Amino acid sequence: MKMTEGGVCAAKGFTAGGVHCGIRKNKLKRDLSLIYSEFPANAAAVYTTNLVKGAPLKITKENLEDGRAQAIICNSGIANTCVAGGEATAREMSVLTAKALGIDEKDVVVASTGVIGQPLDIAPIREGLPSLVKSLGKSSSEAAEGIMTTDTRKKEVAVKFTVGGVECSIGGIAKGSGMIHPNMATMLVFITTDCAISSEALRRALSSDVAETFNMISIDGDTSTNDMVVVLANGAAGNEEIVSEGEDFSEFMKALNTVTVELCRRIAADGEGATKLLECKVDGASSLDCAKTVAKSVVCSSLTKSAMFGSDANWGRVLCAIGYSGAKVDPEKIDVSFRSAAGDILVCEGGAGVGFSEDKAKKILSEEEIEILVSLNDGEYSSTAWGCDLTYDYVKINGDYRT
Amino acid sequence: MKMTEGGVCAAKGFTAGGVHCGIRKNKLKRDLSLIYSEFPANAAAVYTTNLVKGAPLKITKENLEDGRAQAIICNSGIANTCVAGGEATAREMSVLTAKALGIDEKDVVVASTGVIGQPLDIAPIREGLPSLVKSLGKSSSEAAEGIMTTDTRKKEVAVKFTVGGVECSIGGIAKGSGMIHPNMATMLVFITTDCAISSEALRRALSSDVAETFNMISIDGDTSTNDMVVVLANGAAGNEEIVSEGEDFSEFMKALNTVTVELCRRIAADGEGATKLLECKVDGASSLDCAKTVAKSVVCSSLTKSAMFGSDANWGRVLCAIGYSGAKVDPEKIDVSFRSAAGDILVCEGGAGVGFSEDKAKKILSEEEIEILVSLNDGEYSSTAWGCDLTYDYVKINGDYRT
Numbered sequence: 001m002k003m004t005e006g007g008v009c010a011a012k013g014f015t016a017g018g019v020h021c022g023i024r025k026n027k028l029k030r031d032l033s034l035i036y037s038e039f040p041a042n043a044a045a046v047y048t049t050n051l052v053k054g055a056p057l058k059i060t061k062e063n064l065e066d067g068r069a070q071a072i073i074c075n076s077g078i079a080n081t082c083v084a085g086g087e088a089t090a091r092e093m094s095v096l097t098a099k100a101l102g103i104d105e106k107d108v109v110v111a112s113t114g115v116i117g118q119p120l121d122i123a124p125i126r127e128g129l130p131s132l133v134k135s136l137g138k139s140s141s142e143a144a145e146g147i148m149t150t151d152t153r154k155k156e157v158a159v160k161f162t163v164g165g166v167e168c169s170i171g172g173i174a175k176g177s178g179m180i181h182p183n184m185a186t187m188l189v190f191i192t193t194d195c196a197i198s199s200e201a202l203r204r205a206l207s208s209d210v211a212e213t214f215n216m217i218s219i220d221g222d223t224s225t226n227d228m229v230v231v232l233a234n235g236a237a238g239n240e241e242i243v244s245e246g247e248d249f250s251e252f253m254k255a256l257n258t259v260t261v262e263l264c265r266r267i268a269a270d271g272e273g274a275t276k277l278l279e280c281k282v283d284g285a286s287s288l289d290c291a292k293t294v295a296k297s298v299v300c301s302s303l304t305k306s307a308m309f310g311s312d313a314n315w316g317r318v319l320c321a322i323g324y325s326g327a328k329v330d331p332e333k334i335d336v337s338f339r340s341a342a343g344d345i346l347v348c349e350g351g352a353g354v355g356f357s358e359d360k361a362k363k364i365l366s367e368e369e370i371e372i373l374v375s376l377n378d379g380e381y382s383s384t385a386w387g388c389d390l391t392y393d394y395v396k397i398n399g400d401y402r403t
Numbered sequence: 404m405k406m407t408e409g410g411v412c413a414a415k416g417f418t419a420g421g422v423h424c425g426i427r428k429n430k431l432k433r434d435l436s437l438i439y440s441e442f443p444a445n446a447a448a449v450y451t452t453n454l455v456k457g458a459p460l461k462i463t464k465e466n467l468e469d470g471r472a473q474a475i476i477c478n479s480g481i482a483n484t485c486v487a488g489g490e491a492t493a494r495e496m497s498v499l500t501a502k503a504l505g506i507d508e509k510d511v512v513v514a515s516t517g518v519i520g521q522p523l524d525i526a527p528i529r530e531g532l533p534s535l536v537k538s539l540g541k542s543s544s545e546a547a548e549g550i551m552t553t554d555t556r557k558k559e560v561a562v563k564f565t566v567g568g569v570e571c572s573i574g575g576i577a578k579g580s581g582m583i584h585p586n587m588a589t590m591l592v593f594i595t596t597d598c599a600i601s602s603e604a605l606r607r608a609l610s611s612d613v614a615e616t617f618n619m620i621s622i623d624g625d626t627s628t629n630d631m632v633v634v635l636a637n638g639a640a641g642n643e644e645i646v647s648e649g650e651d652f653s654e655f656m657k658a659l660n661t662v663t664v665e666l667c668r669r670i671a672a673d674g675e676g677a678t679k680l681l682e683c684k685v686d687g688a689s690s691l692d693c694a695k696t697v698a699k700s701v702v703c704s705s706l707t708k709s710a711m712f713g714s715d716a717n718w719g720r721v722l723c724a725i726g727y728s729g730a731k732v733d734p735e736k737i738d739v740s741f742r743s744a745a746g747d748i749l750v751c752e753g754g755a756g757v758g759f760s761e762d763k764a765k766k767i768l769s770e771e772e773i774e775i776l777v778s779l780n781d782g783e784y785s786s787t788a789w790g791c792d793l794t795y796d797y798v799k800i801n802g803d804y805r806t
Contacts, residue, residue: 052726052734052754082722082734084755116719117756220705225723302705303801310802316519319485320628323455331455331485351455352487353520392795398706399713 001255007140007156010171011194013038013236017135018146021128023077023114023121032125033146034097034132035072035190040107041234043069044203046210048227054079055086056110057228059094063106067199069232070104072190073097074111074147076175080120081112081225089120096122100129109230113149113175113188116225144173147188150397151177155266161195161255163248166239168195170255176219176267189214189229189263195252196235197242204245205253206231213260216292216385218300219271220394231256268299268386269369273393278308280372283382290327290376291383297325298372299387308370309389313338313361315347318372333377340367404658410543410559413574414597416441416639420538421549424531426480426517426524435528436549437500437535438475438593443510444637446472447606449613451630457482458489459513460631462497466509470602472635473507475593476500477514477550479578483523484515484628492523499525503532512633516552516578516591519628547576550591553800554580556673560665564598564658566651569642571598573658579620579670592617592632592666598655599638600645607648608656609634616663619695619788620671621703634659671702671789672772676796681711683775686785693730693779694786700728701775702790711773712792716741716764718750721775736780743770 008016014037018030043064047057063069073093080086090110098105112120135142144154158171172191197205206229214229235241242248269277280298285291298304301321307314315336322329336348342364347356364370411419417440421433446467450460466472476496483489493513501508515523538545547557561574575594600608609632617632638644645651672680683701688694701707704724710717718739725732739751745767750759767773 048727050723050726051732052722079719082719082751082755115717116723117751225726302797306798306801309798312802314519316482316485319455320453320519323453323628324451329454348485348520352485390798390801392798394705395709395712395793395795395798398709398793399715 001159001161001258004158004160004169006138006158007144007171007173008035008190008192009138009140010158010169011192011236013194013234014192015136015138016140016143017132017137018142019128019132019135022124023075030142030146031075031077032128032132033074033143034136035143035192036101036136037070037232037234039234039236040068040070041232042067042197042199042202043230043232044199044206045228045230046206048224050225052082052225054081054112054226056080056090056112057226058087059090059110060228063094063108066106068107069109070107071097071101072109072111072230074188075125076147076149077114078118078120079112079114079116079226082117083119089122092122093125096126096129100133111188111228113147113226140173147173147175149175149177150272151175151270153270155263157259157262159255159258161251163195163239163242163251166237168193168237168239170195170259172259172263174263174267176270177272187224187227187267191231191259193231193233194236195233196237196239197233197252201242201244201249202231202233205256209253209256209260213257213264216296217264217268218296218387219268264386268388271388272397273391274388275391276308276389277369278372278387278389280374280385282374282376284376284378285381286328286379288381288383290329291381293325293327294322294329294374294376295383295385297321298374299385302390305387305390308365309391311362311365313347313358313365319348319351322374329376330378335375335377337373338364339371339373340364340369342367404562404564404661407561407563407572409541409561410547410574410576411438411593411595412541412543413561413572414595414639416597416637417595418539418541419543419546420535420540421545422531422535422538425527426478433545433549434478434480435531435535436477436546437539438546438595439504439539440473440635440637442637442639443471443473444635445470445600445602445605446633446635447602447609448631448633449609451628453628455485455628457484457515457629459483459493459515460629461490462493462513463631466497466511469509471510472512473510474500474504475512475514475633477591478528479550479552480517481521481523482515482517482519482629485520486522492525495525496528499529499532503536514591514631516550516629543576550576550578552578552580553675554578554673558666558669560662562658562661564654566598566642566645566654569640571596571640571642573598573662575662575666577666577670579673580675590630590670594634594662596634596636597639598636599640599642600636600655604645604647604652605634605636608652608659612656612659612663616660616667619699619786620667621699621790667789671791674791675800676794677791678794679711679792680772681775681790681792683777683788685777685779687779687781688784689731689782691784691786693732694784696728696730697725697732697777697779698786698788700724701777702788705793708790708793711768712794714765714768716750716761716768722751722754725777732779733781738778738780740776741767742774742776743767743772745770
């Protein structure tokens, strides 16, 4: 397996594009993206568990009932959520997209992201579709930009891997930033692969992967209304279709996981206002559930996040977050270290502080990627969660998001 | 019932004091507080559910096993948590206090608040105790100051009420600020009353009250390791002892609740970095649990808290927080309004936005006390939760808390 360029266009048979159609006022920011497969593809998706759900999710769920899709349309700026008539607008988006591409309207995935509670005007989308279709090409960059909200960086990842002797590609783009605390689903992530894999196997692969990746990120504890992860697999690589677990399925899982973990890291690192990526790695847990609960509690703690912003080795915040996580742990067995490109340092052993150099700790915590290492010394299970620091800019961005 | 002055000294037979003993470097900040009852009192307490527990809590629990206490000693600056030998230090605090007051060491409540993971030096406490005992008097103000950490205001409340024709008083002091997300217990709150009430009835009153008051506050989602609420009832008012539910118990509950609700409001309003008190009032819920879950989810949402800081009527954040709360609600029945001293405004009806004046909304949200009114229109239950806005200063305070 090796990393490659091209994001959602790395896989054979996929093209993508993005334009400014006018949903946003800023003409320099693309606000409408399209991903297209030359052939109908097998598809799987996971969605937010928030009871307040964006209208596009309902239409996408309907359209994906048969496990097939050929295109993904997504706008940013307006979430099409908590508005009267939202479903009709989302359905119209799928119908217009299908018409513009000459495909079946049931083969369109519809997504929206942005402000909740304001109506989405279909007119700019209708008028923008011809140029959006014309923009389709082998660059995934414009589509990655079109789905961004307060993201500061585009997020594109792709890898090449081999299944049954045949080279396949899988790649994705993501939009993260705020309202990120996925639960059984996540922010917007679109993944494409030319690997031949049945809808059922694809669904299984995605559900299993998401539990360890996107569900382990938190930017701010707020689970969005519009989260969705979609994978399209068009089989253009020509491998024998993967239909059940086995060596090929494992290879596919590994490739999928490489893409999703890297997207997780990029989403967390580019959290609203973030200056640092936090990775909490927990080992020695008595169960997988315990490891995950502890890791997630640490990256969710506002106090830990603020301390990391200030490069302050305040490990008491970490212990506190472990203690209230709800996981069954023995506080007196817990070790905590911090690690980064500048080195590593043990700060707590057996639940009590150890002497350490504050200068060295400050240097380690001043890096852009911080690992918080927690050993529970109580079993064999481990897990990783991703988050970011809490900064002035998070407050600034969200103190006046709508204007 | 009427509000009165005196905090924990409003009740007959109680005195309090506070001194600077040297745990903190700043000599102008008192760091050691004492509350004393002339007579042994019935006592009840609730504690944090965090598995990482401060050493003082363990000693206090032991000492309160017989439902009796006569003094409360509390230092700020160092939490005496996650340190080797913490329990021995806490026990020594109780023994030294008992000796200085000439009471039984089992009748001392011990509490500490401040930095986690640093050892608490007993020497300044030992040396400070004589002057602390000398400082005892009918002013609760010095004790209220001595327990403050990053609190910006002292929190003292008291009321007079009548039980069986006898006038009683009940009053409390509190320390809140950060790491506030109580669960079955809360930050440090010390309450005294001269009402005669059995330990058992007092325990019942406190547990039942805390579920609706301190457990409904959140400053930052972090449940502290050292939370505790203690009530001492010394019976000095001379009423017939309350031993079971009935009219007298109800009167006592009302008085207790008046004190605790007001302390909750003051703790939330003085949350770390806070500029605004948020009160989320939920009605029309299908169960009490549903009402509480929804109210707490709204005041915990970082996005809602940031929007309130910016006086931004971004009600989509409120809907989102309701949707992911885990409570069973019908999103299409939800109404949301904002209310303050400047008026009120409906912003969402039946789960969808309604037209409203942004200028009027801004004016309402620019006040210091904001009510977020949520009608679920799905039942008879209601609940209130308290929180505060998320501000630059929260991040600033916690980016470098230890230095």
